[in-house]
Amino acid sequence: MFRILIATVMLFITALSVSAQSADLQTILQENSKAVERSSRTTISPILDALLESESTNISTLLENWQSKKLWMRKSDGLFFFVENSDADPIELIDIESNEVAGTADKSDLKELRPNSGVRAVMASTLVRFQLIDEDQIQRTNALTAIERDPDESHLDVLRGTIADEPVTAIKTRMERLERLLTIRFDKDSTARVDAITHFAGDTNIDVRAVLNPILATQIKTAKEIPETENVAQRLSVGNGITHDAAYQLLVDNNLAPQRITTKARDAALVANIADGKIGGFDVASLNTEARRIEAYQALASKESVPPFITEEAAQAALDAHVFYDAYIEQDSAVTDAARNTVRSINTRVGAFQVADLGLDALSLASIYFLAAIGLAITFGVMGVINMAHGEFIMIGAYTGYVAQQLIPDYTLSLIVALPLAFVVAFGAGVALERLVIRHLMHRPLETLLATFGISIALQQLAKNIFGTQARPLTSPAWLDGAWVYNDIVSISYIRIAIFVLALLFFALLLFILNRTRLGLEVRAVTQNPRMASSMGINPDKINMLTFGLGSGIAGIAGVAIGLFGQVTSELGSNYIVQSFMTVVVGGVGNIWGTLAGASMIGGLQKIIEFFNPSNTLAAQTFMIIFIIIFIQFRPKGIIALKGRAAGD
Amino acid sequence: MSKNPTLLEVSGVSVTFDGFRAINNLSFQIGSAELRAVIGPNGAGKTTMMDIITGKTRPDTGKVTYGRPGKNLLKMNESAIARVGIGRKFQRPSVFESQTVFDNLIMALKKSRSPLDVVFYRRDDSDVSKVEKLAAEIGLADQLQRLSGELSHGQKQWLEIGMLLAQDPQLLLVDEPAAGMTPEEREKTTDILRKAAETRAVVVVEHDMEFVRRLDCRVTVLHEGAVLAEGSIDHVTQDQAVIDVYLGR
Amino acid sequence: MERSFLIRQPSVLIFIGLLALFTIGATILSEGFGLGLISTSFIKTLGKTLCLCLIALAMDLVWGYCGILSLGHFAFFGLGGYMIGMWLMYARTEQIVINSLANAPLPPTSGEIRDAIGSQIFGVVGGSEIPTIWTFAHSFPIQLTLVVLVPGLLALVFGWLAFRSRVTGVYLSILTQAMTLALALYLFQNDSGLRGNNGLSGLQNIPGASNVSQDTISIWFLWASALALGLGYLFAAWLVSGKFGSVIRAIRDDETRVRYLGYSVEAYKLVVFVITAVIAAIAGALYYPQAGIINPAEIAPIASIYLAVWVAIGGRGRLYGAIIGAAFVSLISSWFTSGQVPDVPLGFYTVKWVDWWLVLLGFGFVLVTLYAPKGLGGLFDRLVRRQDA
Incomplete structure (x- = not known):
């Protein structure tokens, strides 16, 4: 079947070409010589048609050259040639049929054809069919x-x-x-x-x-009755789809009603009619209310020195006398119906993809919150202390990454060094803080909160003094640049994927440490009952120190990740600290699953609110915090709460 | 004692913590002027029972009604329960150590508890004399202006009992009042409790059998969250089931 | 009968006396009234410090006495400032607008005046409509009522939600911090109706007093602040000296026990929270006319934490401790950060106090928490006791 079709088409084409084989290019151009010389949009078309009918294989070359002003005419006999190099002397002429050199001519004997842009566009679109x-x-x-x-x-x-x-x-x-x-x-x-x-x-x-x-573009129109010819999208009524003022203005624009006197026009008329400190019998000084001004204007109108107000009744009557409707500019209703259906189905799909993209965004935000909060969750869960300097440990990690990059120029290598280094530095800082301060404030959680806040101010200012107040770049390696793109709507940058992987890695690692190792067993024992744990030979002091170090170390690594994302400043950590607290509180204390749930909820929620109000991330955060405050009402102990007696009071 | 109208009725109460049944279909009654001792081994549910009555723990099923007409305690919070006349003394003495004995007692004195009334409260002579009388009863008459944190362990226990009495409750729940006391102090504690029970119901949770015997009252034995036996001390100590799970250890 | 709380607490009278001496002294030495030894800007600093002492007093009530470490009281302070700032800015702009429209061919209508005020105030955030929340901005008495009402209502709603669900300890602190952050973020928006991050400005100009110099106005505010602080101190002392004080201290120490005494702990906490929020708002309403400008950054969570630091350094649970802490730390902070303190050259490095003051404060605060948990007030107590002995 298919073969027969091809054969038919081939036959058809052959037939066409045979019938058109009458003339060669030069002949056709000569026949239309005047039009070729001074071509215009209208005159060029018949020539192009004639050219296309010829069987010549060189039409596209001719058009290309013509278009690029390489087609010249020899004045002596009116023949057309290609000229490759117009600066040569004498100029070499090329035959338009065979593309071979056809002799030379002096420049004075030649004339360049200069088709205007309209003509060139017509040629270009003709050319396309050859290119195709x-x-x-x-x-x-x-x-x-x-x-x-x-x-x-x-x-x-x-x-x-x-x-x-x-x-x-x-x-x-x-x-x-x-x-x-x-x-x-x-x-x-x-x-x-x-x-x-x-x-x-x-x-x-x-x-x-x-x-x-x-x-589907529409235009709001008005008429006494909707004309048959209109492709109406929707009938409108005043107050429903169109406001009173807009409807009246539409009537005015269509000369169906007189222009109303605007406040501005009224006041201008009043000012124009001031005479001896009075307007229409009213003192100017008394015209300090709308009502008085209207009265004054009416007084003027009654003397016919200004046009009268359009009364509300007249306006309403004009509105009542007309119908308002939204009409498609496209006349064919079958087409608009089909387009509407198709657009609806497209929008459904787009919506689904947007949800998918939102999901990816939320996932990546959740990973960042998870990384930022998990260290806090560990220390809070195990020791019951809130470390306000946690954000500064994140900052320490980020600056460690920055310093590593200054020392090692290769970005990949410096990143590989920076991650463990950030852990070590922050671990050290955490252990020092635990030994020097927190240990002495055991069982005084509010004091701990404040003391660590003191550390936080001091560390932040120290960072400012050392690294300056300007932001320091932490450049990601080239292989982390760019993004994974699924289609126009769904995409995610590689760096976000990397942070997601990092978060997953730490989640798995912590699950392993807490559930499968000796350290984890001891940590859990201390979390649940420190006195019992110590009587069983576990040293709670050591466990506290190690957990605090671990939590701080992870904050350091989170710092490198967050630094890659934006820039390193001394406020980097404090920007995340409240969100981290929220994550821990919402998720439930003392449980990494809880932190995961909290981070997912907060990340997801923030993205969802942003989705509904994309222009305003500040409002999104405000609403999120309010939501969390209300959420705490219903689950005061977080999403995943320890139950029963172990939870204590 | 059988003519004694019922003050507190617990019926069919169960509560579960993480799969562990702390209270299992527990039912009992307390009369309005009665001294009752509740005994039982560790984990028998004694403290949980008090938590339920005072509103700290909500049971999964069951009813707790109090007074006449019976009020549903399960619909009330801790402070409301305290206001209808149930007082509780904790195992570990909990008095407000940074305040004087006098202030502790004034705070406990039966008066309006609403913040507005308290803001404008000015103590009068009758309140002061009530406090002085109570202090004499618990043997702290000469300690009124001392910080209660400076008192000895036994004195703190008495102060707490004094605070309970100042509340003038209909029902007193007392958790191990004699823990950590010298024999003389125990003697005195017994007297205070027995005197209190003349006009109101007193429930004493206790470990110490000697102390219970000295109270000389009806005894309820709890085991695994349910009542195992009830009756006089001699009756329950001869009950085979009680001997098996508790005394016979 | 009970003796008056003033007799039982001699420190109250001492404080009031000192405050009066200080205010009169500062007035005599000021440019506005007397010798001109103290500059007007320093009088304003002193007046602002008195306001900070007042909010510290509120913080001490809620934290030192009732045990609620609120990290949100600066939000109430700021709201108080915003409420009075709305009137100051509106009324002053109204005067300017009326003056500038005086030469128009037609006398202005109230609508025209309003439009002009709207574009004058909100032009900076690309608006010209006067938002609904400014409905009463023309009225001084209403706006003054709102100084108390708005923060009080916020405290009531937030406190009711938080205390009802029995959120305590660090959880509550974090929740209050979240509230502050939410409010600050909200105010940072341009469409919040309060001029976004531009805040309200020109508050030092008192409407109707355009011919009174700032020298004089600064004295007015110094006296007003001193009066508010004095009354606040008397009120706080009266409140904590009676049975109410006993109950809230008991709540701080063991709230479960208080519940079993029959006191509704939640209601008491709510009362204290709302009262202190109102005190904070009054302090804010007096502070910002002296500062001249208020913007959302003032409400940022960090400010409330500093407040806790002042009270902790001063010594909480004693009213004069809060005053000492706020006055000492805020004055010394402004001294260090003003650049008046000579730098310390170490040869290889020069310690600039503008840069190093916060480091010093941070670590200093840690030391106070560790080694002087009762703060400067505690040291003061010890001195007094030693003299008694």
């Missing part, structure tokens, strides 16, 4: 790109003529798609357009929406 059947695949793709960028009506037939012969499937698919887009825009046949529109149901690419949206 070019041997070279790249030429064909380029031609498609050119059409996509600047489509016009004429391309439609060209495309339809070439699709069947296209050997490469990928290009063919692209052609078919483009053909449908062009059909929607330019075809005169309603059914064809509807078919094409229907075909795009669920297609989330932006180009489809770019074609469909203009079809």
Whole structure:
């Protein structure tokens, strides 16, 4: 079947070419010599048609050269030649049929043809049809790109003529798609357009929406009665779809009602009519209320020195006498119906993808919160102390990463060094803090909170004194640049993926340490009952020191990750501290699953609120905190709470 | 004692912590002027029972009614329960150590508990004399202006009992009042409790059998969250089940 | 009968006396009234310090006496400032607008005046409409009532939610901090109706007193602040000396036990929380006209933590401790950060106090917490006791 089709088409093409084999290029150009010389948008078309009818293989070269002003005329006999190098002397002439050198001529004997931009555009679109059947695949793709960028009506037939012969499937698919887009825009046949529109149901690419949206563009109109010819999208009534003022203004714009006197016009008229400190019998000084000004204006109007007010009744009558409606600019209702359906299906898909993208964003935010909070959760859970300097441990980690990058120029290598180094430095700082301060404030949680706050101010200022107040860059290695892109809507940067992986890694590692190692066993014992644990030979002092170090060390690593994300400043940690607290409190204390749940909830929530109000991240954070305060009402011990007697009071 | 109308009724109460049944279908009654001792081994549910009555723990099932007409205690919080006339003394003496004995007692004295009334409260002579009388009863008459943190362990226990009495409750729940006391102090504690029980119900949770015997009252034995036996001390000490789980150890 | 709390607490009278001496002394030495030995800007600093002492007093009540470590009282302070700032800014802009419209061909209507005020005040955040929350900004008495009402209501709602669910200890501290952060973030928005991060400015100009010099106004505010602090101190002393003070201290030490005494702990905490929030708001309403400008950064959580630091350094659980802490730390802070303290050259490095003061304060505060948990007030107590002995 397919073969027969091809054979028929081939036959058809052959037949065409035979009938057109009458003239060669030079002859055609000579026949239209005057028009060629001074071509315009209108005169060029018949010539191009004639050229296309010839069987010449060199039409595209001719058009290209003509377009790029390489087609010259010899004044002596009016023949046309290509000129490659117009600066040479004498100028070399090239035959337009065979592309061979056809002699030379003096510059004074030649005239350059200068087609204007309109003509060049017509040529270009004609050229496209040659490019579309070019041997070279790249030429064909380029031609498609050119059409996509600047489509016009004429391309439609060209495309339809070439699709069947296209050997490469990928290009063919692209052609078919483009053909449908062009059909929607330019075809005169309603059914064809509807078919094409229907075909795009669920297609989330932006180009489809770019074609469909203009079809659905509407304009608010008014008339005594809706004309039959209108493709009405929606009837409007005053107060429902259109405001009173807007409706009246529309009547004014369409000369269906007189212009109302605006406050500004009224006041201008009043000022223009001031005479001897009075306006229409009213003292100027008394006109300090709207009511008085209206009265004064009416007084003027009654003397016919200014046009009268349009009364509210008159305005209402004018509105009542007319209908208001929203009409599609596109006349064909079948097309608009199809477009509406397709856009709806597309929007559903886009919505689904947006949710997926939102999910990815939320996941990455949750990972950051998890990394920032998990150290805090460990120390809070095991020791019951809130470490306000936790944010500064994050900052220490970030600065460690910065210093490592200053010493080791290779970004990959410096990152590999920075991660463990940040852990070690922050671990050390944490142990020092535990030994020097927190140990002495055992069982005084509020004092601990304040003392660690003192440490936090001091460390932050120290960082400012050492590294300066300006932000320090922490550059990510090249392989972390860029993003994983699924389609126009769903994408995520590699660095976010890396942070997600890091968070997962730490989650697994901590689960392992706490549930599968001796240290974990002792930590859990101390968490649940410190007195019992110490009587069983566990040294709570040592455990406290190690857990505090561990929590701080992880904060250090989180610092490197967060630093890669933005820039390193002394406030880096304090920007995350409140969110970290929230994560721990919401998740439930003393449980890494709880922290995971808390981080997911807070990250997810923040993204969801941002989604509904994308312009305003500040409002998003405000609402999130309010939500958390209310959440605590219902689960005062967090999402995953320890139950029963172990939870204590 | 059988003519004694019921003051507190606990019926069919169960509570579970993480799968562990601390109280298992517990039912008992307390009369309105009665001294009752509750005994039982560790984990029998004695403290949990008091937690339920005073509103600290909510049971999974069951009813707790108090007074006449019966008020549902399960619908009330701790402070409301205290205000209807149930006082509780904890095992470890808990008095407000940074305040004087006098202030501790004034705070406990039966008066309006609403913040507004308390802000404008000015003590009058009758309050002072009530406090002085109470202090004499618990043997702290000459210690009124001392910080209660400076008192000895036994004195703190008495102060706490004094605070309970100042509340003038209908029902007193007392958790191990004699723990850590010298024999003379125990003697005195017994007297205070027996005197209190003349006009109100007193429930004493105790470990020490000697002390219980000295109280000379009806005894309820708890085991695994339920009543194992009830009756006079001689009756329960001869009960085979009680001997098996508790005394016979 | 009970003796008056004033007789039982001689420190109250001593404090009031000292405060009066200080205020009169400062007035005599000031530019506005007397010798001109103290500059107007320093009088303002002193007046602001008195306001900070007042909020520290509130903090001491809620934390030192009732045991609620609130990290949110600066939010109430700031709200108080905003409420009075709205009137100051509105009324002053109104005067300016009326003056500038005086030469218009038609006398301005109230609507025109309002529009002009709107674009004058809100032009900076790209608006010209006067937001609904400014409905009463023209009225001094209403706005003054709102100084008390708005923060009081916020404290009531927040406190009711928090205490009802029995959030205590560090949890509660964090929750109050979250409240502060939420409020600050909200105010940072341009469409919050309070001019976003621009805040309210020009508050030092008192409407209706445009011909009174700042020298004089600063004295007015010094006296007003001193009066507020004195009354606040008397009120706080009266409150904590009676049975109410006994109950809230008992709540601080063992709230479960207080519950079994029949006191509704939640209600007491709520009362203290709201009262102190109102005191903080009054302090704020007196502070910001002296500072001249208020913006959301003032409400940031860090400010409330500093407040806790002052009270801790001064010694909590004693009223004069809060005063000592706030006055000492805030004055010494402004001295160090003003650059008046000579730098310390170490040869290889020069210690600039502007940079190193916070480090000193941070570590100093840790030392106070570790080794002087009763703060400077505790040291003061020890001195007095030694003299008695």
